[in-house]
Amino acid sequence: MERSAGSIRHRRRRVRPLLGGAVAGVAAAALAVTGLVGTAQAADVNVAKNAGFESGLANWTCSGGSGTTVSSPVHGGTSALKATPAGHDNARCTQTVAVKPGSTYTLSSWVQGGYAYLGASGTGTTDVSTWSPGSSSWTQLRTSFTTGPSTTSVTVYTHGWYGQAAYVADDVQVTGPDGGGGTDPEPTIPGTPAGLAVGATTTSSVTLNWNAVSGATGYTVYRNGAKATTATGTSATVTGLAADTAYQFAVSATNSAGESVKSATVSGRTAKATDPGGPVTSVPKHAVTGYWQNFDNGAAVQKLSDVPAHYDIIAVSFADATATPGAVTFNLDSAGLGGYTVDRFKADIKAKQAAGKNVIISVGGEKGSVAVNNDASATAFADSVYALIQEYGFNGVDIDLENGLNSTYMTKALRSLSSKAGSGLVITMAPQTIDMQSTSGEYFKTALNIKDILTVVNMQYYNSGSMLGCDGKVYSQGSVDFLTALACIQLEGGLAPSQVGLGVPASTRGAGSGYVAPSVVNAALDCLTKGTNCGSFKPSRTYPDLRGAMTWSTNWDATAGNAWSNAVGPHVHGLP
Numbered sequence: 001m002e003r004s005a006g007s008i009r010h011r012r013r014r015v016r017p018l019l020g021g022a023v024a025g026v027a028a029a030a031l032a033v034t035g036l037v038g039t040a041q042a043a044d045v046n047v048a049k050n051a052g053f054e055s056g057l058a059n060w061t062c063s064g065g066s067g068t069t070v071s072s073p074v075h076g077g078t079s080a081l082k083a084t085p086a087g088h089d090n091a092r093c094t095q096t097v098a099v100k101p102g103s104t105y106t107l108s109s110w111v112q113g114g115y116a117y118l119g120a121s122g123t124g125t126t127d128v129s130t131w132s133p134g135s136s137s138w139t140q141l142r143t144s145f146t147t148g149p150s151t152t153s154v155t156v157y158t159h160g161w162y163g164q165a166a167y168v169a170d171d172v173q174v175t176g177p178d179g180g181g182g183t184d185p186e187p188t189i190p191g192t193p194a195g196l197a198v199g200a201t202t203t204s205s206v207t208l209n210w211n212a213v214s215g216a217t218g219y220t221v222y223r224n225g226a227k228a229t230t231a232t233g234t235s236a237t238v239t240g241l242a243a244d245t246a247y248q249f250a251v252s253a254t255n256s257a258g259e260s261v262k263s264a265t266v267s268g269r270t271a272k273a274t275d276p277g278g279p280v281t282s283v284p285k286h287a288v289t290g291y292w293q294n295f296d297n298g299a300a301v302q303k304l305s306d307v308p309a310h311y312d313i314i315a316v317s318f319a320d321a322t323a324t325p326g327a328v329t330f331n332l333d334s335a336g337l338g339g340y341t342v343d344r345f346k347a348d349i350k351a352k353q354a355a356g357k358n359v360i361i362s363v364g365g366e367k368g369s370v371a372v373n374n375d376a377s378a379t380a381f382a383d384s385v386y387a388l389i390q391e392y393g394f395n396g397v398d399i400d401l402e403n404g405l406n407s408t409y410m411t412k413a414l415r416s417l418s419s420k421a422g423s424g425l426v427i428t429m430a431p432q433t434i435d436m437q438s439t440s441g442e443y444f445k446t447a448l449n450i451k452d453i454l455t456v457v458n459m460q461y462y463n464s465g466s467m468l469g470c471d472g473k474v475y476s477q478g479s480v481d482f483l484t485a486l487a488c489i490q491l492e493g494g495l496a497p498s499q500v501g502l503g504v505p506a507s508t509r510g511a512g513s514g515y516v517a518p519s520v521v522n523a524a525l526d527c528l529t530k531g532t533n534c535g536s537f538k539p540s541r542t543y544p545d546l547r548g549a550m551t552w553s554t555n556w557d558a559t560a561g562n563a564w565s566n567a568v569g570p571h572v573h574g575l576p
Contacts, residue, residue: 044175044176044177045175045176045177045178045182045183046173046174046175046183046184047097047098047099047105047174047175047176047178047179047181047183048095048097048156048172048173048174049095049097049181049183049184050095050184051171051172051173051174051184052076052077052079052080052170052171052172053069053077053079053080053081053170054077054078054079054215054217056069056079057069057081057093059095060081060093060094060095061093061094061095062081062083062091062092062093062094063089063090063091063092063093063159064086064089064091066083066084066085066086066089066091066092066093067081067082067083067091067093068081068082068083068338069081069082070082070168070335070338070339071232071233071338071339071341072232072334072335072339072341073112073138073168073334073335074170074232075110075138075170075171076110076170076171076217077170077171077217077255078216078217078218078232079170080168080169080170081093081158081168081169081170082113082166082167082168082335083158083159083160083166083167083169084160084165084166085114085159085160085161085162085163085164085166087162088162089162090159090160090161090162091159091160091166091167092157092158092159093157093158093159093169094155094156094157095155095156095157095172096153096154096155096156097153097154097155097156097174097179097181098152098153098178098179098180098181099147099151099152099153099154099174099176099177099179100147100152100176100177100178100179100180101124101147101148101149101150101151101152102146102147102148102149103146103147103176103177103179104144104145104146104147104176105120105144105145105146105147105154105174105175105176106142106143106144106173106174106175106176107119107120107128107142107143107144107145107156107173107174107175108140108141108142108143108172108173108175109140109141109158109169109170109171109172109173110138110139110140110141110169110170110171111132111135111138111139111140111141111158111167111168111169111170112135112136112137112138112139112167112168113134113135113165113166113167113168113335114134114160114161114164114165114166114167115131115132115133115134115160115161115164115165115167116131116132116134116141116158116159116160116167116169117129117130117131117141117157117158117159117160117161118130118131118141118143118157118158118169118172119143119156119157120143120145120154120155120156120157120174121154121155121157122151122153122154122155123145123146123147123148123151123154124147124148124149124150124151124154125145125146125147125148125151126145126146127145128143128144128145129143130142130143134164134165134167138170152179152180153179156172156174158172168335188215188257189255189257189258189259189260190213190214190215190216190253190254190255190257190260191213191214191215191253191260192213192252192253192260192261192262192263193210193211193213193216193219193251193252193253193260193263194210194211194263195209195210195211196208196209196210196249196250196251196263196264196265196266197209197210197266198249198266198267198268199235199347199350200346200347200350200393201268201269201270201271202270202271203243203244203270203271204239204240204241204242204243204270205237205238205239205240205241205270206237206238206241206247206249206268206269206270207235207236207237207238207343207346207347207350208221208235208236208237208238208249208251208266208268209234209235209347210234210235210251210263211234212234213253213260215253215255216253216254216255216260217232217254217255217256218230218231218232218253218254218255219231219232219233219234219236219251219252219253219254220251220252220254220259221236221238221249221250221251222249222250222251222252222262223238223247223248223249224247224248225248225250228249231343232341233339233341233343233344234344235341235343235344235347236251236343237343237346241270242270243270243271244269244270244271245269245270246267246268246269247267247268247269247270248265248266248267249265249266249267249268250262250263250264250265250266251263282424283312283313283358283426283455283456283547284312284573285498285545285547286546286547286548286572286573286575287312287313287456287501287547287548287572288310288311288312288313288548288549288550288551288565288568288569288572288573289311289312289313289314289315289428289456289458289501289503289548289549289550289551290307290311290313290314290315290506290550290551290553290554290557290565291314291315291317291362291550291551291552291553291554292304292307292314292315292316292317292553292554292555293317293553293554293555294316294317294318294330294331294332294333294337295333295336296333296336296337298509299509299510299553299555299556299558299559300555300556300558300559301336301337301338301555302337302554302555302558303337303340303344303345303348304316304345304348304349304351304352304359305348305351305352306558307352307554308554308557308562308565308566308569309355309357310565310566310568310569310570310573311357311554311565311569312356312357312358312548313357313358313359313360313426313428313455313456314352314357314358314359314360314554315360315361315362315398315400315428315430316330316359316360316361316362316394317362317400317553318362318363318364318400319361319362319363319370319385319388321369321370322384324380324384325371325373325374325376325377325380326370326371326372326376326377326378326379326380326381326384326413327377327380327381327383327384328363328370328381328384328385328388329384329388330361330388330392332345345392346392346393349392349393349394350393353393353395358395358396358426359393359394359395360394360395360396360397360398360426360428361385361388361389361392361394361396361397361398362397362398362400362430363385363397363398363399363400363401364399364400364401364402364403369403370401371404372405372406372409372410372413373406373409374409375409375412377409377413378409378410378412378413378416379413379416381410381413381417382413382414382416382417382420385397385417386417386420386421389421395424395425395426396421396425396426396427396428396455397414397417397425397426397427397428398427398428398429398430399414399427399428399429399430399446400429400430402432404442405435405442405443405446406442407442407443407445407446407449410446411446411449411450414427414446414450414453415450415453418450418453425453426455427450427453427454427455428455428456428457428458429443429446429447429454429456429457429458430457430458430459430460430503430550431443431444431447431457431459431460432459432460432463432464433459433460433461433464433467433477433486434464434467435459436457436459436486436489436490436493437467437468437489439493439494444490444493447495447499448493448494448495451494451495451496451499454495454499455499455547456498456499456500456501456547456548456550457490457495457499457500457501458501458502458503458549458550459486459487459490459501459502459503460503460552461477461482461483461486461502461503461504461514461516462477462503462504462505462511462512462513462514462515462552463511463512463513463514464477464513464514465477465513467482467486469481469482469484469485469486469488469489469537470485470486470488470489470491470492470539471485471488471537473485473537475537477513477514478513478514478515478516479516479520479535480516480520480523480524480527480533480534480535481535481536481537483502483504483516483520483521483524484524484527484528484534484535484537484538484539485537487500487502487524487528487546488528488537488539491528491539491543491546496545497543497544497545497546497547498545498546498547499547500543500546500547501546501547501548501549501550502521502524502525502548502549502550503549503550503551503552504516504521504549504550504551504552505551505552505556506551506552506553506554506556506557506560506564506565507556507557507559507560507563507564509556509559509560510551510552510553510556510557511552518563518564518567518568519567521549521567521568521571522567522568522571523535525546525548525549525571525572525575527539528542528543528546529542529543529544529546529575529576530542530544530576544575544576546575548572548575549568549572551564551565551568
């Protein structure tokens with residue numbers, strides 16, 4: 001964190017008296033009269049405590065529980081304040097600081113995100129504030145105030161604005177004379193990191209993880225004794241390595257005071273050049289799919305490691321469109337997910353795969369704008385998705401394009417991707433009900449075109465109203481008949497039972513309409529696989545190889561106490 005200038009050093013030198021002591025005394029008196037000699041004044045200090053939020057919210061109070069600390073983004077150190085306005089609360093965070101009467105103070109802070117205000121009240125003179133209308137990068141707010149003749153404390157505050165996005169603040173400075181409260185102690189060199197371990201490896205990289213060190217603002221990773229990379233979190237990936245080669249790694253902790261002693265070394269070996277690019281897991285006969293949200297929309301915020309073990313396929317939602325038609329990328333919302341780092345995200349993917357799970361990247365969603373409608377965009381789609389598979393280790397891709405799909409070119413794109421990724425590629429789809437009413441629909445045609453490489457179609461049995469079942473009758477969403485009669489269209493329309501899953505919301509808040517209780521989902525699964533627990537519609541035959549069920553989303557499931565996965569997960573895995 002930044003600090004004002006410290007103590008002033010005074011240089012003394014011995015002067016030989018030219019005209020004796022009397023002359024020296026007169027000279028000293030003259031200097032005193034002109035004000036050139038006097039008592040040295042103490043340097044200004046930052047009287048704010050925990051100004052960089054490195055100790056959480058210590059010394060700070062945020063209205064309505066609106067504030068928290070995050071590890072990304074930060075301006076300095078390893079933490080920053082994130083405060084979210086809600087309802088009639090503007091996310092005001094305050095600290096009372098000791099000041100000296102009749103003194104001038106400079107007040108500043110670095111902010112980003114939504115509307116952000118910075119000010120001081122109770123100054124005894126004029127209360128001041130300044131603000132920013134929001135910024136995607138760090139912006140410094142700066143103002144000043146003078147304390148009244150009897151003012152010994154003021155309240156420094158930050159706040160956002162009603163109905164606006166969260167703001168982030170860091171490195172608050174209240175610079176002026178020490179009012180008696182002193183300053184935060186200067187940092188000391190952090191301790192040595194412990195727990196260094198090797199994580200995922202590829203033919204050219206090794207991922208390392210270690211335990212956090214109190215007071216550290218960063219870490220330095222060494223490879224064979226030489227500095228390899230730095231990190232602000234507790235993991236890092238060292239790249240540019242040779243295949244099938246052993247390396248020695250160590251890590252140190254750093255802050256403004258200096259660098260710690262290096263940790264004990266660990267050995268990590270890169271994969272052989274003939275090894276596959278990443279772990280290939282198989283989808284179980286009966287599988288549960290869950291969408292994991294890379295954003296905060298009011299549902300529980302999760303890391304991938306938080307997703308329950310009931311989920312066999314985790315669809316990361318969503319890839320983002322780029323300026324190149326058909327191409328996609330992925331941007332982890334680290335700030336919105338409480339400082340979830342890319343390195344930790346990648347490590348969590350590996351851990352899920354080690355547990356036999358498949359983690360795939362989902363393309364589309366309600367607001368997705370990816371268009372694959374010609375040869376160039378089909379190539380761009382396949383190339384960009386394959387690049388994400390290589391970078392993050394995804395097992396495959398989910399197609400959730402709710403704004404139109406061209407079967408000709410999406411087929412080309414997925415076949416091209418399959419040729420790049422190999423037979424272990426997982427391909428799932430999540431069409432809306434209207435998309436699967438007829439085999440002449442573009443979504444249905446795409447599914448049939450890639451039937452030999454398709455894993456499962458988890459149609460969304462919600463937000464659709466009434467639809468036709470395979471018997472030509474109209475069924476209303478929210479019932480067991482809706483699930484079974486519409487699944488019958490796919491099952492009798494050319495898809496294998498193993499390529500059909502039931503997609504439903506995890507809770508009443510997960511969709512605008514169409515929620516059914518987990519017991520209804522389980523009844524529909526029994527009806528389709530065993531011919532039991534059916535409603536008024538009963539299929540002419542059973543489909544014991546039916547793949548399973550899907551839900552939007554693992555986050556909404558967690559918000560409801562994981563009631564959906566706790567009920568549906570074991571039921572799916574217990575199907576014949």
